[in-house]
Amino acid sequence: MARIFSGAQPTGNLHLGNYLGAIRNWVGLQDSYQSVFCIVDLHAITVWQDPVALTRQTRELTAAYIAAGIDPERCVIFNQSAVTAHAELAWLLNCLTPIGWLNRMTQFKEKAGKDREKASLGLYAYPVLMAADILAYKATHVPVGEDQKQHLELTRDIAQRFNQLYGRDVLPLPEPMILGAATRVMSLRDGTKKMSKSDPSDYSRINLTDDRDTIAQKLRKARTDSEPGVTYEPERRPEVANLIRIYAALDGRTTDAVVAEYADAPFTDVKAKLTDLAVEKLGPIAERMKQLMAEPAEIDRILARGAERARAIAEPVLDEVRQTMGL
Ligand code: ADP
Ligand code: NA
Structure with a gap:
């Protein structure tokens, strides 16, 4: 095998x-x-x-x-x-x-x-x-x-x-x-660096054990750009592309599907929904980790x-x- x-x-x-x-x-x-x-x-x-x-x-x-x-x-x-x-x-x-x-x-x-x-x-x-x-x-x-x-x-x-x-x-x-x-998930502060345990800024990453408020705050502060509209252009808009990729991965969808849903929406909408998604997917894992760590x-x-x-x-x-x- x-x-x-x-x-x-x-x-x-x-x-x-x-x-x-x-x-x-x-x-x-x-x-x-x-x-x-x-x-x-x-x-x-x-x-x-x-x-x-x-x-x-x-x-x-x-x-x-x-x-x-x-x-x-x-x-x-x-x-x-x-x-x-x-x-x-x-x-x-x-x-x-x-x-x-x-x-x-x-x-x-x-x-x-x-x-x-x-x-x-x-x-x-x-x-x-x-x-x-x-x-x-x-x-x-x-x-x-x-x-x-x-x-x-x-x-x-x-x-x-x-x-x-x-x-x-x-x-x-x-x-x-x-x-x-x-x-490859990139840093929330710099779309050219990978998200890493060793990054001194805690705002660069979402930790598996972060609670809702922390996730919401990190995503609110996550770097994007001032361009209107949601597009997936990894070269030109690396930070936006990274958040779209994370969204798609957590939701089991393609980046195209995410872009289609939010094409004309403000990016704050994407961040708000991404917060819900991250909490929904990571919350149960963090909860189970806590139970296991108690023993x-x-x-x-x-x-x-x-x-x-x-x-x-x-x-x-x-x-x-x-x-x-x-x-
Ligand atoms: P780190 O690179 O954060 O120090 P590790 O070296 O322990 O973490 O990596 C554990 C696993 O997680 C490896 O398979 C690595 O490829 C993966 N990994 C680490 N950082 C990222 C990232 N930003 N995006 C995707 N996979 C990653
Ligand atoms: Na590594």
Whole structure:
């Protein structure tokens, strides 16, 4: 059976982009694929994380997966650090990944900022850990946002290099799966930047746990332009286009249908209706997350059980890799 692997970082501020671009799409895949969904805490610590917050955010992300409709019985849900095969396979792959390949990764350049010398070695090697995450499960498909396409390409290059060097087809090359109309949700403050957990402005994103008043206020303040009329022109009117895409994704409609409905309306109408929609779709998820978070021991039990099932898949793959390398 085809197998998917995907993950998100437990770095807090879970937002509409994470939901529409990732988690929501996974829900529809669990029937057709053996599904492994990871909370990638080892990726999170490539930049500083407060220990207490990290533990809480790991539970919160688990709760979000489940609240959004991912079934912990049918899928494997676990946190990365609980399965040591990830770190071990990453080291083995580090040893056959040329530095030149990592130097081409654009996300490192963005995340490391100006003073690149101060970035951690972990942040630099992050894409190799991601390759290990995927290859440890011999995943056939990886649902990714646009932002992760380059890393998945690297994963394929690393697998191919391993197979070539050792003359055996040990690691299958995973296929990217780009899903959903709102694959890239942009910041509410700047239509050229993606909505992100790490944006210092809370007004740039709608968090999954925002209440009605907060959502309404963020959407009222969301940047648009002074042109009358509602049109979908991503190049010329990126902020308006972003809100139309979010609307369409939440309502299960096309952007054309949304534009047709509001063509002559003031944009405040779109924002008001979008507030209702966001509350309607996110409210029940936030409510369920709250219930789950009230029982942390139950979340920990789900993660422990998931880690056990993850180990059962990943450890034999790691053994095969080690044997192939003569270790
Ligand atoms: P972030 O990029 O906000 O730090 P993660 O790296 O944990 O979040 O990403 C988790 C998932 O959410 C990934 O699959 C990523 O592609 C997706 N994602 C993150 N931001 C967006 C966005 N603005 N639009 C669509 N998908 C996104
Ligand atoms: Na990301």
